[in-house]
Amino acid sequence: MIQAIVFFPLVGALIAGLLGRIIGHRTSEYITTGLLIGAALLSWIVFAQYWFAPPAAEGAHGAEHAATKVEVMRWIVSGALDLRWVLRVDTLTAVMLVVVTTVSSLVHLYSIGYMADDPHRSRFFAYLSLFTFAMLMLVTADNFLQMFFGWEGVGLASYLLIGFWYTRPSANAAAMKAFVVNRVGDFGFALGIFAAFVVLGHLDFDGAFHAVEANKDLTFRFLSWDLHAMTVVCLLLFMGAMGKSAQFLLHTWLPDAMEGPTPVSALIHAATMVTAGVFMVARFSPLFEASELAMTVVMLVGALTAFFAATVGLVQNDIKRVIAYSTCSQLGYMFVALGAGVYSVGIFHLFTHAFFKALLFLGAGSVIHAMHHEQDMRNMGGLRHKIKWTYYLMIVGTLALTGVGIPGTWLGFAGFFSKDGIIEVAYAAGQSTGYIAFWALVIAAMFTSFYSWRLIHLTFHGKPRGQHHGHGAHAAHDDHAHADHAHDDHAHDDHAHDDHGHHGSAYDNAHESPAVMMVPLFVLAAGAILAGVVFNDLFFGHAEHIEHFFQGSLVVSEELLEAAHGVPIWVKWSATIAMVLGFAAAYQMYIRDPAAPKRLAHANPGLYLFLLNKWYFDELYDRIFVKPALWLGNALWKGFDDMLIDKTITEGLGNRVRDITGKVVKLQSGYLYHYAFAMLIGIAALLTWAIAAGGLLG
């Protein structure tokens, strides 16, 4: 069964990619989507086996009992290294299987509508399926290297999909940036794999996890220092997670990745690929448990990212970028949970987030589709009358993202359970880092609520501000307009299907999306409403329930869970209060007093520009990495290679030789025969010597 789940998308990708031109776009779409839906149904069957696992299985403790492994073939076998392609299924994998295949099949379905006019549709579907295959290889990996394969594979698919509209320079730049920044993370991941092998002696998960116990106090010489071995291993691996999950310092590629078609953003840059880092840390929880420092770093990086990304999200004007920063921020939440040592809650948030974030992205896609590929929220407004269903569904997504619910009861949207869970876990983790993370997350929760409702208000409420709409046009540009020069050109989601030629405004022509796009939204909305309440017990209930559910596929700490459940009542309410404050602020600024944002921006131009320009990370990296690398490359090429080695030494030496021999023989004649002759003489000399030596000595 697991073979079918993993290889159906590969088959789809190959058919659509290689035969797309022969069988036609429509057939490619149906084949890839059909195979994905098949994989999704099978995944739910696999998941159900863990969900409803009989209590008897509890007797069998430890990872190796719960994991099913299917060997496909050998991979790298050298010396003591024996790496094979193995599909591993345990609870953690099953959760990821469900997330990946469900969202992917819905995105496939949605894309049939969204990409309907694109001339390269079968290529698009081939990439989507290829991505899904790589992601499934990642989550079913049984050794570090196979995970790395999936890891790079999703990177490749992401690169191809971000740059899908290859005629656009901005898309190509974003694609390359995504790949290269991820490679910076992979630099750490690769070194982490080497370190794990040297320290633990195994690259298969079970072998490595078993070896942790014996090596947890080991020191290890890394570079020039003797360091705690497990800390080195974990921090290097975490660097990979930071790249893939767009954490602080390595986050810069994610917002740019929005250059890709919107279904891609929903699938890869919201629900699945970017959560690979979270999955990785959860998978390696036995390693991370051995290093307190690494756990602290994970938590602080998560908290910082959650806060940082939320602040940037406050002022962005591109509808997709707001959601992108929101994703970045929510990933930070997940890492806080992991860093606190309550891995199941991190995975819980990954699970619920997949539904509501995919819903928000696909909803945004529906808005963009309706607005004929307009992405700037300043040119939207009032859309709730035009696209009613999209509006309601986006509201559901927003309620889930902001975590609406009543603490202490079973009433709440998906995000309410998982996000509040994380905030409680952070508080319970205690110590200074726990409290820092706790407050960062509460503040981020308030910002989340603010920017989410700001998005809803700007897009759906108020009056239309479309460009062709008389007085509305100027208002739209005046708002925040003073910062436009600093703002990157908003790439509009325009491709071959370009409706800008329409008369009248985008607003007038706005239309609800076709059913094939709306059905996935409804399914995701159901997930966004129910995923929390249904699965809360499995991920964040009683410790024994969680342990029974996960069957040792990640570390479950009873003590930490008890602490998280027993936090003071004000902590349990803190996220809800923050959420209400954010909502109120957004309502005040965008409904009651629409001039307020402009006033505020004018009053604090420095802060506003700082946020609008994303803390100036792109500019900083350009100055300290990109430009120096190019300068150095040029200097080494022109200066060292060409000038020193070539002109001075090689040719200089040649000239000296020529000067000396010039009078005797014109050796430097440039005729080939001379050189060839010289070489033949060399060989003849060798043979003569050989014969002489052989004759004398032999």
Next chain:
Amino acid sequence: MIFSDHLLTFITFLPTAGALLLLLVGGRDEAANNLARYIALGVTLLTAALSLWLWYLFDPSNTGFQFVENYAWIGESIGYRMGVDGISVLFIPLTAVLMPAVILSSFGSITKRVKEYLIVFLVLETFMIGAFATLDLAMFYVFFEGTLIPMFLIIGIWGGARRIQATYKFFFYSFTGTVLMLIAIMAMYWQAGTLDIVKLLTFKFPPEVQTWLWIGFFASFAVKMPMWPFHRWLPEAHVEAPTGGSVILAAILLKLGGYGFIRFSISMFPDASHQFANFVFVLSIAAIIITSLVALVQTDIKKLIAYSSVAHMGFVTMGIFTGNIYGIHGAIFQMISHGIVSAALFFCVGVVYDRMHTREISAYGGLVTPMPRYAVVFMVFTMANVGLPGTSGFVGEFLTMLAAFQANTWVAFFAAFGVILSAAYALWLYRRVIFGAFTKESLKGILDLDRREAIVLVPLVLLTILFGFYPAPILDATAASVNLVAENFANAIGAAPAAVAAATGH
């Protein structure tokens, strides 16, 4: 006489026989040219088939030399000695399989002195296979040095505008290196009294002699690899060489250096290799980082790929001089993989060069629109060049870096920068050539891969992906010999296996 007992002789000299046959082809008209082309193609295909048979017959569990032929020639000391072990066996099919592709690719692009071109390539094939197959040091020298002459003619006659400078540099570097090697070979003979490689492998040279011998061989192989900073001839030679010349240069000739390091430096001078290991690591890292940076700013497609070759060879030298199993295994794999991938990349450049007659990156852009098939093929090799898992480029890089991490974490740390930089230069090249809007007037009417080009490139695509997912055919064939080399090296330097030494409890 059993045919398979003399298989190596047949494989080695069959191309020369083909070259002699070509001499009989008279006339300069198109019919004669075509006849010559098909004779050369037939001969190289037959050689390739024999080389694959050799691979098939090769017993991977046997650590000794196989298919051995040993006849006295000049006295007792120099003999006609042939034989292969796990270290050398795969380079023969690599060479022989690429040759038909090289011949085929020349069909459209070489129109002047066709017969001579083909003869030179066939002679070159004999020298290359001979260098890998011989077990006599004097013969090795002759074959090794012999490869210079045809290559020299290929660049000098069929090369580009600055071919004279390029041949001068090529000659200057190579010859200086090999002269020192020749001196070392003579010294070895005076020490050991034989030039039989099998006997030399068991002969223990005194450590102080090893140092000098090591330097002599290093001079030659470092230039051949090429290692930084002896690499300057390579970009020039590549740029000026015709496509076939670049392919053979990158895919096979560079590998002579790596093969030599394993066969001679590590195996015969272990103490000196150990002593110089850090020196080699520094040069390898310099190759990986510095040439990658230089590749980043190139404006000529061929130069960019040439510099990236130097960077990839940095992983090979780094792996070899760790002296452990993963390093040597990875180095051999990396060489085979680079043989396939760099050959394919130069073929790819040749495809657009044949159409546009320029190698300037800025002359291209948006090629995906008129050439979708080309874009796919180029993407596969770009990713293999980047070392993406699932392509053959990954396995060698992984193993050599793993070995380096065991040997010295600093080395692996710096080498890992290659992971980032290779992505940067390779993807940037791809972006500028393939992606973007197709607007350049001069490119209008450019055609996608034709059938002949597809026949050359598609098998290489399949091999790149096959060995990425299933490298076992290469790793298994070489494993036993690699283990032996690593074991002997460890014994010689008196070290415990690196895996244990690296981790120390407290």
